[in-house]
Amino acid sequence: MRPNGTNGTLLCVALLAASAVLASWLGRQGGVRGNPRDGRQADVMALVFGEARKVVSGGLYDRADLYFHGGIQAAADNCAEQAAEGRGGALAAAAAGSAAHADEDGHAETGLVGERWDLWSRLNRRIHPTEDRHASGVRELKEVVPWLWAAAAADPHNTLAYGVGAYWLARELGRVDEALRFIGEGIRNNPDSCELEFCRGELLYLRPRGKRDPATMKAFSAALRKWTPEQFDRQEEARMCRRNILMYLATLHEQAGGHEAAKKCLRELLRMVPDHSPAIRMLGEIEAAGH
Amino acid sequence: MNGMRGSLQRIMALARLAVVDLFRRRDVSVALLLAAVALLPLLAFNFFGVSGVWRYVGEVTLLLVWIFSIAIGLGVAARQFPAEFDSRTIYPLLSKPVRRTEILLGKFLGAFLATASALCLFYVCFLLLLLLKGGGVDPVVVAQAFLFHLLFVMLLTAMAVTGSLILTPSANLTVCALAAAGMLLFGERLAGLAAGLPLASAIPAWAVHALAPHMEFFDLRLRVVHGWPPVEWPASLAVAAYALCYTAALLLLADRLFKRKKL
Amino acid sequence: MDAVRIESVTKLYAGAGRPALDGLDLAVQRGEVFGFLGPNGAGKTTTIKMILGFFAPTSGSVRVLDGDPQDPATRRRIGYMPEVANYYGYLSACELLAFYGRLCGMAPEAIRRRSGELLELVGLQDAGKKPLRLFSKGMMQRAGIAQALLHDPELLILDEPLTGLDPLARIQLRDIIVMLRKQGRTVFFSSHELSEAELICDRIGILKDGRLCCCGGIAEVAGDGAGNLERIFLRHIQEAKG
Numbered sequence: 001m002r003p004n005g006t007n008g009t010l011l012c013v014a015l016l017a018a019s020a021v022l023a024s025w026l027g028r029q030g031g032v033r034g035n036p037r038d039g040r041q042a043d044v045m046a047l048v049f050g051e052a053r054k055v056v057s058g059g060l061y062d063r064a065d066l067y068f069h070g071g072i073q074a075a076a077d078n079c080a081e082q083a084a085e086g087r088g089g090a091l092a093a094a095a096a097g098s099a100a101h102a103d104e105d106g107h108a109e110t111g112l113v114g115e116r117w118d119l120w121s122r123l124n125r126r127i128h129p130t131e132d133r134h135a136s137g138v139r140e141l142k143e144v145v146p147w148l149w150a151a152a153a154a155d156p157h158n159t160l161a162y163g164v165g166a167y168w169l170a171r172e173l174g175r176v177d178e179a180l181r182f183i184g185e186g187i188r189n190n191p192d193s194c195e196l197e198f199c200r201g202e203l204l205y206l207r208p209r210g211k212r213d214p215a216t217m218k219a220f221s222a223a224l225r226k227w228t229p230e231q232f233d234r235q236e237e238a239r240m241c242r243r244n245i246l247m248y249l250a251t252l253h254e255q256a257g258g259h260e261a262a263k264k265c266l267r268e269l270l271r272m273v274p275d276h277s278p279a280i281r282m283l284g285e286i287e288a289a290g291h
Numbered sequence: 292m293n294g295m296r297g298s299l300q301r302i303m304a305l306a307r308l309a310v311v312d313l314f315r316r317r318d319v320s321v322a323l324l325l326a327a328v329a330l331l332p333l334l335a336f337n338f339f340g341v342s343g344v345w346r347y348v349g350e351v352t353l354l355l356v357w358i359f360s361i362a363i364g365l366g367v368a369a370r371q372f373p374a375e376f377d378s379r380t381i382y383p384l385l386s387k388p389v390r391r392t393e394i395l396l397g398k399f400l401g402a403f404l405a406t407a408s409a410l411c412l413f414y415v416c417f418l419l420l421l422l423l424k425g426g427g428v429d430p431v432v433v434a435q436a437f438l439f440h441l442l443f444v445m446l447l448t449a450m451a452v453t454g455s456l457i458l459t460p461s462a463n464l465t466v467c468a469l470a471a472a473g474m475l476l477f478g479e480r481l482a483g484l485a486a487g488l489p490l491a492s493a494i495p496a497w498a499v500h501a502l503a504p505h506m507e508f509f510d511l512r513l514r515v516v517h518g519w520p521p522v523e524w525p526a527s528l529a530v531a532a533y534a535l536c537y538t539a540a541l542l543l544l545a546d547r548l549f550k551r552k553k554l
Numbered sequence: 555m556d557a558v559r560i561e562s563v564t565k566l567y568a569g570a571g572r573p574a575l576d577g578l579d580l581a582v583q584r585g586e587v588f589g590f591l592g593p594n595g596a597g598k599t600t601t602i603k604m605i606l607g608f609f610a611p612t613s614g615s616v617r618v619l620d621g622d623p624q625d626p627a628t629r630r631r632i633g634y635m636p637e638v639a640n641y642y643g644y645l646s647a648c649e650l651l652a653f654y655g656r657l658c659g660m661a662p663e664a665i666r667r668r669s670g671e672l673l674e675l676v677g678l679q680d681a682g683k684k685p686l687r688l689f690s691k692g693m694m695q696r697a698g699i700a701q702a703l704l705h706d707p708e709l710l711i712l713d714e715p716l717t718g719l720d721p722l723a724r725i726q727l728r729d730i731i732v733m734l735r736k737q738g739r740t741v742f743f744s745s746h747e748l749s750e751a752e753l754i755c756d757r758i759g760i761l762k763d764g765r766l767c768c769c770g771g772i773a774e775v776a777g778d779g780a781g782n783l784e785r786i787f788l789r790h791i792q793e794a795k796g
Contacts, residue, residue: 067346071517120505121482123533126526127508128479129519139343146338146347169339178339297659304656308642315644378640383701386606386634386711387657388626553567554608 057155064147064164070133141172152186162186163199170203179203194231197223198245205248217252220245243269243276250282259286301389305397306404313367313405319412322359326413329355330420345426346516352420353512356413357440357475363409364444365467368402368451372549373460381554395452395549399542402448407441414440428515435521436511442534443509447471449538450504453545456552471506478507504537555620557709557740558582558605563614565600565764574600575611576764582742582757584708587735589751590744591787592761598744599637601761602713605742606634619709630658633707637714637744639698643687647678647697650686651704658705665704672700677726691718699727710734712743716750728754748787760790767793 066073135141148165151158162183170179183200190196201219204210224245232238246269253262266283269276313319333348375381384394414437421428447467454463477484481503485496508530513519522530558580565575575597582588592598603609604616607623621628641650648669655665673679676696681689686697695718702710716724731741731754745751751758752772759769767790768775775786 070519071513118482120500123508123526123529124479127522127530128513142341142344143346145341146344149338173341175339182339300659301657304653308653312644379636379638380640380642382636383634385608386629386632387654388630388659389657390626
């Protein structure tokens with residue numbers, strides 16, 4: 001019997017359903033692993049998007065930011081403006097532990113026609129949510145991950161996507177090993193990135209006995225070695241990164257008994273920020289101990 | 292009463308033709324296959340071993356549902372009259388005891404029902420995919436999103452049917468597609484844009500804001516994907532009234548145009 | 555009582571230099587087969603479109619079966635087969651007839667019965683389920699005849715019905731027209747096929763530049779009886795030019 005149009009459509013639906021079940025099962029088995037480290041995949045992305053992949057990657061990163069805000073663009077924009085770190089939007093701000101809250105009303109300005117008479121805008125606000133909402137709980141937070149992965153896959157030089165993605169995996173979802181694998185991939189793709197080395201150091205530091213792991217020290221040392229002000233958009237960011245690296249290194253050296261190395265780090269830190277109280281306190285404690 | 296029933300019977304006969312046409316042309320099958328090609332790799336992905344991640348699938352699927360509904364809706368509605376004129380089937384049609392208004396309503400209803408039936412199929416697939424991914428969507432929001440989407444399709448098909456009586460098929464498709472995509476993307480920001488313009492430019496911008504079909508009213512993807520509550524009923528009724536009034540205005544215009552059309 | 559009565563009809567298309575129909579007067583009696591002849595551009599199709607109520611004349615009046623052709627109730631009594639037989643390719647012949655039957659307000663059972671009869675009459679009984687896009691031109695023309703006869707019309711209007719038909723189908727169509735005449739139905743057909751018109755028409759009318767050159771029985775139009783219809787046609791056309 002020759003299938004007519006309706007039978008053909010039903011056949012397509014059946015095929016789609018069967019393929020979807022198979023694909024979903026494969027997904028659960030971890031069969032097709034999201035893994036931007038695959039060189040061939042990066043080549044394919046470059047081939048498909050060319051130089052536009054940076055824009056695509058940025059867009060995907062913004063999508064992750066949007067997911068953090070319950071899909072509200074205005075809230076994400078407001079939060080991004082207020083984000084203390086200035087780069088990477090609210091997600092990065094959240095990763096840096098300083099998520100800022102957006103202004104509640106994202107109302108459009110009304111000039112010629114008063115707010116009262118602009119029925120369409122009023123209706124729009126009733127249809128499309130405008131309140132600020134931050135994702136919370138693993139159930140919501142994990143939804144950000146695919147977009148960060150996609151941002152990194154689209155442009156392997158998007159260090160922000162690697163950094164924030166690793167943070168999200170480790171701190172919000174408790175998947176430190178996956179986070180380390182992801183950041184390791186970021187470092188392989190961006191061997192000169194100080195930020196990624198620093199991020200790796202922080203992840204290692206957070207692990208149980210991470211403070212005693214030589215790999216942690218190695219990561220922060222590499223971060224300090226790779227640090228150049230040119231890698232950062234703003235000078236303040238560069239200085240802050242170096243300060244943090246020095247503080248971590250001082251702590252690690254001190255714990256390993258490397259008092260001289262710790263003092264060296266602290267002194268450099270104090271040259272940058274003379275009133276850095278944790279550094280002043282730590283240096284005082286080391287010197288008081290007679291080292 | 293009998294005349295009304297006869298009229299309805301003729302309108303439905305004409306509408307049925309468009310539905311049969313759509314499914315026999317396999318447009319829906321092609322859309323489903325394209326969707327499968329786009330979605331199956333996404334379904335198979337496992338991001339860092341994190342299970343139960345579904346919103347990205349929901350978002351991409353709904354985006355495809357919207358794109359295909361626009362493509363199918365425009366394709367079906369925009370070809371209703373040109374196909375009749377080009378193949379000259381309009382002549383035997385007009386020779387039957389059927390009014391031009393009935394032909395117009397039949398063509399519009401056919402395009403709407405054809406697209407709506409394809410849309411039903413797409414939403415079933417959407418729910419199926421979410422089920423496989425363990426997505427937890429609120430059924431009330433999904434039902435509301437579907438109904439709003441139907442209103443969108445109604446407005447879109449009315450626009451394309453009307454356009455097909457004024458413009459050439461390609462120009463009609465281009466104008467309707469641009470209007471739909473433009474309003475979906477920027478409709479919400481038109482007022483803000485107009486407010487920021489100097490007076491001379493603000494007047495046309497406000498006119499566009501006031502008169503253009505606000506397609507973005509019907510897009511509830513955000514509520515579905517991000518778990519927001521349903522739209523309150525007064526706003527829902529306002530949206531339905533907006534769609535109905537706009538569609539009625541377009542069909543009245545189309546009726547006048549079709550009655551004046553030189554055949 | 556006339557099946558078609560056209561009185562002093564003028565049709566002027568916007569932008570056209572001369573009228574498509576210029577004071578046309580024509581009466582087709584009930585129960586006759588009327589051949590509407592004329593060269594290309596004479597105004598035959600315009601006349602047919604006005605008889606079918608597709609548009610109104612610029613001046614003058616058109617009455618069909620004592621009604622206004624723009625009234626659907628009048629059109630319910632007219633069957634029409636267009637010159638270019640093109641129907642919905644995705645439908646089968648049976649579905650096409652069912653569609654037109656529904657438009658004519660026929661009951662489903664009546665549609666089924668009548669479709670069967672008509673498909674047999676036009677020789678498409680074995681192709682009823684086949685999509686129309688697979689039909690040859692001749693088969694499409696036969697489907698066109700079937701749809702025109704579906705609702706049992708009192709007046710049948712055939713626009714160039716013989717175009718694209720093979721000899722066998724021509725004979726079949728001729729037989730159908732003869733059968734309709736026997737049933738007392740009126741057939742109004744336009745054609746270039748003068749020999750066919752000669753064979754089946756009770757009366758003919760020859761149109762030239764929107765005016766009727768002559769109208770009447772073949773013998774009447776022939777006047778002195780010189781030659782066949784083609785000669786008569788040429789003579790009248792030349793007279794009209796002169």
